[in-house]
Amino acid sequence: MACEVKTTCPYCGVGCGVIARVGDDGAVSVKGDPEHPANFGRLCSKGSALAETLDLDGRLLYPEIGGRRADWGEALDLVAERFSQSIAEHGPDSVAFYVSGQLLTEDYYIANKLMKGFIGSANIDTNSRLCMSSSVAGHRRAFGSDTVPGMYEDLELADLVVLTGSNLAWCHPVLYQRLAAAKATRPEMKVVVIDPRRTMTADIADMHLAIAPDGDTALFNGLLAHLVTSGAVDQNYISAHTAGFPEAFAAASALDPPALANATGLTQAELLDFYRLFETNEKVVTCYSQGVNQSAAGTDKVNAIINCHLATGRIGRPGMGPFSLTGQPNAMGGREVGGLANMLAAHMDIDKPLDRDLVQRFWAAPTIAPTQGLKAVDMFRAVADGRIKALWIMATNPVVSLPDADAVEAAIRACPFVVVSDILKETDTARHAHVLLPSLGWGEKDGIVTNSERRISRQRAFLEAPGEARADWWQLAEVGRRMGFAEAFGHASPADIFAEHAALSGFENDGRRDFDISALAEIDRTRYDALEPFQWPQPKGAVPQERRFFAGGGFYHPDGRARFVPVHAPKARPGNDAFPFILNTGRVRDHWHTMTRTGKSARLSGHLAEPFVEIHPRDAQKIAVSDADLVMIQSPYGAAIVRALITERQAESSLFVPMHWNDQFASKARIDALVTPVTDPVSGQPASKNVAVRASRFAARTYGFAVSASKPQNLDAAYWAVAKAEGGWRMELAFADGDKDWIDWCRGAFSIAADIEPIGYTDRTSGEFRLAFFEGDRLLAALFLSPRPAAVARNWAVSQLGASHDNLGRRFAVTAGRPGANQPDPGATVCSCFSVGVNQITAAIREGCHSVEAVGEKLSAGTNCGSCRAEIRGIIHACLAAAAE
Known part of the structure; x- marks a missing residue:
């Protein structure tokens, strides 16, 4: 019998509600949930294609040991035995878990409980380290907690939205469409895009600042100095709720206007125009993402942004605040349970003895990790040098996604014992596993995720578990039992784990910690199954409500005050004669992470079907590369071969290559193999946006x-x-x-x-x-x-x-390779949602469709997720300009 199930999208941190329908024949279709407050029924191209990614092709369906089929008992016994043996012989820090923002909160919770509370090591880190840990560190330095102050509707209420290091149109498309709709309704709203590339997000920008790589700290330091000298700061807020302002202002004033222009790569006029916009609009939201975080100075960039909002008191009120846009569906949920090696569950601090004691007592654990564990890059260095002898990788693909990826692969290959839990049998990482454990995928597993605005939503199962696949939390709990901790890991369902997680959030809290969902500590399976999306905090005994943080102070440092953090613009790391280009890595519109899901969809592969490098025309001319040529890109750490995409959207002396392609889809395109393993000294986040490389034409016969x-x-x-x-x-x-x-x-x-x-x-x-x-x-x-x-x-x-x-x-x-005169050729795909090609769009333009709306009415292109609207507009402008010549 056909049924519909409300669930949550497994892609980016927007956390869109999805309605999955399973037909009488078992076929699945998806649509946006109009009642979900994150997306109100909108879905992006990836979300719209979810049903196309649910086949069992390539699925890992039963446990394997050494490449042979095994049963669960044998596999779990071996994992428990090898981890226990390593701990007994070499201590708890000889083992490690590397987990993922693809896990549900319940999975994350059990992993952290087992490692930190029962094994007694903090050697558990997550691929969220690669995308959001600088934001976490910046929040904790400024606020005393990892708190996102605002909510999505602030983007619609603001008079000025600053998007820095965020290609919102492609990486968070539903938020982009909410912003674009708000701007269409209120044309006086201003949008500033700060990005070295002129991305599709700049289509709605009133100002695009093509900032130099890692110029953000200088830019926002300059802004703080300007706000002070122009009298735009809120002295009452600063006096009542903050500390450290004089020191931050002194650091921000270090660069004079010419030096500031040099550090940012912007003209003094551009800087002043931006600063005046920020000065004269009270309702300002500054959204930032990977372009800020993925830097050797990422934490300082975050604090430079926060400093400007604290100085003006523009935080925690409608339409105001710094806003971290998370990259993964449950990066926030992982942070809530201490998924990072330097955190404890419920936003507690592993460096604080009182927090460690509290968590240990709540868990009735025999021990608790006494110090921070190894962050991701350092963790794999420890695998390489033999300090870590047993490694469990869950729901992620570090051989593709970590910097210096070839060295990471060599480390995993040499590790004495590697366990990989995944849904696919063949990934670049799984090929090196001694034990493969089949996990449940989206549509098969139950649990919760938290989006970028602190909203907790349910992912619900609507498909039967294939083969012998099992939930990640179950795998971890079973290993915990086999290691001698049966009483602590007797959970029967995700609802049981969630209830424990909620209870810990309120344990001895009394408002001292931001994360508190203890109102749900006694939830049963029926209520859990029916759980509607809600925003934290929801403490026990309080009236449920949505809220912003910090409009009236109430920060989580001991004195209740926020901290201004003095930050200094980093010295530029320019290319040199041997490596003259700066490589910037990132995402494309229709693919996700390492393509283990989106690579299954023909529709999502239609827009960009192979790895590419964006290169400015003058740079292409210098290295004798023409459009569609192949390009060899090299750094001291590795090399890649990708297709040339010559475009003036790219800044000169800079290259952009997406991070998705891997050895399953291309011969040599793991771009993170080129990335230097340099990390932010505070957050441990890798610097994936500023890599010195060289480029040359790859000659083929x-x-x-x-x-x-x-x-x-x-x-x-x-x-x-x-x-x-x-x-x-x-x-x-x-x-x-x-x-x-x-x-x-x-x-x-x-x-x-x-x-x-x-x-x-x-x-x-x-x-x-x-x-x-x-x-x-x-x-x-x-x-x-x-x-x-x-x-x-x-x-x-x-x-x-x-x-x-x-x-x-x-x-x-x-064999002609092109259609005859009577056969239509749609051309290269522009709109993935409706598979509309460039030739169809140009034909519609010739027939009089001279606006994006007119093209949408005729072809439907751009009317679903809207991510292609900027591209359609560019085609219209090009066609009309050509016709006018």
Whole structure:
């Protein structure tokens, strides 16, 4: 029988509500939940495609030991035995957990309880270290707690929204659409985008500041100095609720206007225009994300921003405040249970003896971790040098996502005992596991997540667990029992764990700690199953309400005052003669992390199907690179080969490469292998936005594009990148030679039987070569080769995998690589939600659709998540400009 289940999206930190419908035939469809206060029914392209990622292809369905199938009892016994043995022989710090913002809060809670309270080490860290730990550190320095003061509606209430280090349009699309709608309603609202690149977010910006890498501290220090000299500070708020203002002002005044311009890469006029906007608009929200956090000075950047809001008292009131936008669906939930190596559960501090005593007593634990554990980068260094001898990695892929990723892979490969809990059998990390444990995925597991505005929502199961997959909390609890802690890990359900988590949040709290959801400490399964989204805090006995923090002070330092933190602009780390470019890494619109989920969706791979580098035209000319050429990027730590995307949106001397591609989808595109393992000294967060590299054209003799009904195997090519496509797979190729037996190559790569003969042709003048293999009227594979990047109508070629080729003429048409005059070619995908291509949009423009709204009305493009609206607007402007010439 068909059913609908309300749940929460597993992608970014916006925390959108989703309604999943399971039909009578078992088919799943998704839509936005109009009642969820994070998204009010909106979903981005990734959320809209969730149902396309739920297949069991590649799933890990049963435990494995050393590559052989095992049962749960044997696997868990081995994990408990090896961890216990290491602890007995080398002490508790010889073991470690590396966990993930993909875990639910209940999973996170049990992992932290087991490691910190029963094993007695704080060697548990999370991939949230890579994205939000500088924000955590900045909050704790300023507020005395990891508190996000505001809420999403502040973006809609503000008169000025500053987006710094945040490509909101692509990384938090639903928030972007809420902001864009608010600005459309109130055109007087101002938006400032601060980013070295002119991203799609700048489409709604009144001002784009193309800041120099790591120029943020200088920018906001300059702002603080300007606010003081212009008389825009709130002396009453400063006197009543803060400490340290004179020292912060003195540090902020260190740079004169010319030095400030030099440090930020901005003109003095640009700086003054921005400063005056901030000065003259009381309702200001400053949103920041990875461009601020992922820096060797990330914590200082955060505090430079917070200093400006404290100085003006613009915090905790409607439409005002600093706002950290989290990257993962449960980065906040992980922070709430002490998921970082330097924290304890319920926002307590591992460095404080009273907090350690409180948690130990609540857990009735035999011990408690006495000191901070190893943060992510240092943790894998300890794996490499042998200090950590048993490692459990859960729901993350550090061989792709950590800096100096090749060294991380070597460390994991050499570790005596590695456990990986995941949903996929083949990832860059899982290939090195001694024990593989199959976990539940989205749609199969139950628990809670917390979004960027402190809103807790339920993820609910609507699918049966596949094979022998089990919840991560269950795996951890079972190991805890086997290690001798059965009484402490007797939880029967996520509801039991959540109730314990809620009770700890209120234990001996009395308002001393920000995180308190003790109103739910006695929740039962029925109430838990029915739990509606709510915002913390919700202390026991208080009237449930949503609230902002700090409008009237009430900070969590012992004296109740916030701290201004004096910060200094870091010295620039420019490129040098050997490595003259600055590499910036980040996300794209339609993919997520290391593509273990989004890589399953053909629709999400349609917009950007291979790894690429954005490079300014003048830089491309300097290194003799043309559009669509391949580029080799190198640092002292590693190398990658990616496709050139030449664009003036990129600043000169800087490159941008997305972080998603890995060895499952490309031959050499793990971009974090190039990233220097330099971290912020306070937060331990890696600096992934400012990496010195060199770039050069990667010369190939033969370039290719191919489509295949079956997943390609063992691609023998100097460069390859594969992507899921409707009806099969698509791939980009490059070869160091052109002398292969291409028929045999295709048989091996595309699993084509020896008795199936191809059709094709060779153009000796142009050097182009085409092959196509058919079985009956079905296309099995087609290969297009050229001495230059292959000129093929790619989306049309992909569509031929699902077409009927019932005569020889239609089959030979495939080898042309483009449709005939009577066959439409949609062109490169622009709108992933509705699979609308650039050629369809330009045709609509020729027919009179001269606005984004008109194109949307005709084609639906841009009418769902809206992430493509800026791109559509750019196409319209280009077409109209060309027509006017």
